[in-house]
Amino acid sequence: MPFKTTYALDSTALVLPYTISERMPPVYRFLLTFREELDPAVLEQAVRDLAARFPIMYTRLRRGFIWDFLEDATDCVAVEKDDGRLCRPFDYRGGAPLLRVIYRGNELAVECTHFTIDGHSATVYMFSLAARYLELLGHTIEKNRFVRDCRDKPAQSELADAFRGDYGRPEEKIRQVGPPAFQGPGKREKGCLRATVIEMPIDAMKVLLKEKYGGCTITEYLAAVYTLGFLDARKKSGSRKPVAMEVPGNLRHFWDTDTLRNFSVGIVFDVMPEQGGYSIDDVIELICREMKEKLTKDKMKAFIHQNVRYLKLLGVIPGFVKRLAFTLGLPLIVTRWPITSGITNIGYIPLPPSLAGHIARYAIILGRFAVNRVVCSAVGINNTMAVTISASNGSTDIQDFCLAFWERDGLPVKKEVL
Numbered sequence: 035m036p037f038k039t040t041y042a043l044d045s046t047a048l049v050l051p052y053t054i055s056e057r058m059p060p061v062y063r064f065l066l067t068f069r070e071e072l073d074p075a076v077l078e079q080a081v082r083d084l085a086a087r088f089p090i091m092y093t094r095l096r097r098g099f100i101w102d103f104l105e106d107a108t109d110c111v112a113v114e115k116d117d118g119r120l121c122r123p124f125d126y127r128g129g130a131p132l133l134r135v136i137y138r139g140n141e142l143a144v145e146c147t148h149f150t151i152d153g154h155s156a157t158v159y160m161f162s163l164a165a166r167y168l169e170l171l172g173h174t175i176e177k178n179r180f181v182r183d184c185r186d187k188p189a190q191s192e193l194a195d196a197f198r199g200d201y202g203r204p205e206e207k208i209r210q211v212g213p214p215a216f217q218g219p220g221k222r223e224k225g226c227l228r229a230t231v232i233e234m235p236i237d238a239m240k241v242l243l244k245e246k247y248g249g250c251t252i253t254e255y256l257a258a259v260y261t262l263g264f265l266d267a268r269k270k271s272g273s274r275k276p277v278a279m280e281v282p283g284n285l286r287h288f289w290d291t292d293t294l295r296n297f298s299v300g301i302v303f304d305v306m307p308e309q310g311g312y313s314i315d316d317v318i319e320l321i322c323r324e325m326k327e328k329l330t331k332d333k334m335k336a337f338i339h340q341n342v343r344y345l346k347l348l349g350v351i352p353g354f355v356k357r358l359a360f361t362l363g364l365p366l367i368v369t370r371w372p373i374t375s376g377i378t379n380i381g382y383i384p385l386p387p388s389l390a391g392h393i394a395r396y397a398i399i400l401g402r403f404a405v406n407r408v409v410c411s412a413v414g415i416n417n418t419m420a421v422t423i424s425a426s427n428g429s430t431d432i433q434d435f436c437l438a439f440w441e442r443d444g445l446p447v448k449k450e451v452l
Contacts, residue, residue: 039106041090045197046296047149048345051095051102051126052353052360053367060401061121061145062153063229064160065452067395068140073171077142078113080167081135083184085111088159090150090193090295091133095126100353104150107131120227120452121145121401121424135163140394142167148296153380153398154284155294157413158182160396165389176386189292196285196293197342201335212304212372216275218407219267220429229399229452230433232421234445236382236414242443250318252414253379254325256421257281258317260377260410261305263435265312270431277305280376281325285338288331299337301328302373314439371405382414390416399452400424408432 043050085092085108092111093104110131116138124132124147134145144160151159162182165175177183236252243250250258257279264277280300291297303324305312312320327333348356380398397420398411407427413420423433440447 039089040096041093041104041193042195043101043103043149044195044295045341045345046152046298048101049348049356049360050147050149051097052356053364060403061123061147062156062401063121063399064144064146064156065395065397065399066142066160066164066393068142068164069392069394071140072137072142072167074113074115074137076170077135077137077167079170080163081111081113083166083170084159084163087162087182087184087186087188088294089188091146091159092131093133093150094129094131095149096129097127098353100349100351102353104132107133111135113137116141116143120229120399151294152284152296152298153282153378153411153413154286154298155296157380157383157398158294161383161385161389164393168389168392173388173392175388178384178386180383181386181389188294192292192294194293195295196289196291196297197338199289199291201289201338203339212276212278212302214275214370215278215372215374216264216268216271216273217371217374217405218264218427218429219271219431220407220427222407222426223428226426226428227401228425228430230423230425230430230437231397231399231450231452232423232433232437232440233395233448233450234419234421234440236417236419238445239419242445246443247315247318250322252419253281253377253381253412254318254321256379256410256412257321257377258314259436259439260375260423260432261317261321262312262314262439263432264374265305265317266435267429267431277374278302278372279305280373281321281329282376282378283329283334284381285334288334299334300376301325301333303328368405373406375406375408375410377410377412380411380413385415395420397422 092108094107096103096105111133113135116136132147132149136143158180161180165181166184168175243255261279280302282298282300285297396415398413399422400409400411408425410423
């Protein structure tokens with residue numbers, strides 16, 4: 035058997051093999067809609083061409099004595115036709131690659147997990163794959179930071195765990211774990227995953243935010259509306275648990291790194307309804323204040339320091355002990371989970387004009403989570419913001435609330451349930 039290249043899991047992914055339910059590991063789908071129908075044979079060639087440029091994407095999970103690790107799987111990644119199942123679990127203990135490339139008509143989907151990369155890095159891979167596909171069809175595509183040339187060799191810094199850099203000792207500690215949070219309406223349904231994609235024009239959103247909401251950012255506005263949906267559902271349910279929302283931040287904004295591994299961290303803000311009712315302006319003000327206070331370089335440095343220190347302590351414990359401990363503790367973690375949900379905004383992706391003209395839509399679908407029943411993602415291209423609310427329960431209360439709110443705010447919205 036030929037020697038296989040191996041890679042250590044990064045600091046975000048190290049504990050995932052022990053904490054994630056094997057029945058429902060979170061799988062993410064990055065969905066790109068072209069303006070023309072896809073050619074499967076050309077797509078297969080494009081996928082092969084990117085293997086050397088993005089080696090971490092083409093790996094499988096292998097069990098180690100202390101930590102699990104990634105192993106090269108470039109010979110196993112294949113293109114498959116969409117069978118209608120969203121974000122189905124990977125057989126990551128059976129040696130399957132942690133990458134799935136799927137097509138149907140003019141839709142290209144890539145499914146992966148946090149074992150390999152984060153949303154920023156997956157977006158880079160996604161548009162690099164689209165560019166290579168179009169190049170094989172004879173088009174000339176310019177490159178930028180989101181569109182890489184498959185002929186380039188990846189820099190070692192792209193493959194490195196940026197959390198392991200020298201950040202110095204922080205001056206403060208991050209917050210302690212909060213109380214159990216409200217988890218949203220409806221019970222989790224086995225095998226259920228409903229993704230509701232809501233599209234809105236970015237220019238109209240910017241006008242609205244300037245004229246009505248004091249110039250807050252799109253992320254703050256989306257997070258506020260999404261949070262109000264949970265406050266409304268909490269009121270209807272009679273729950274007394276607080277709503278705690280997580281908003282991930284891309285650490286690349288604070289440190290100059292070209293890593294294509296995980297390099298993001300979430301900030302959590304609490305909404306305590308018992309202090310009084312909340313309007314959209316109240317929640318926007320709260321989110322703006324929390325993000326300004328918590329999403330800072332010093333706070334992120336504290337998180338990195340604490341996370342790496344925690345991993346060093348776990349690094350002396352054999353993998354089978356960690357696996358047993360997390361398995362036994364999972365029921366307690368689920369019942370006391372301190373986060374209601376999360377909303378991830380990758381932001382606006384500036385595509386080269388030669389590529390933008392071929393792309394009709396880009397959306398990110400977050401798969402089933404062992405704890406949160408509803409999660410949300412957002413990303414923008416070509417003047418369109420695609421907000422996707424993924425749910426593993428039978429309720430549509432959060433989706434209906436957000437859609438109705440944006441319609442009342444006068445935004446032209448387009449809805450599709452996948």
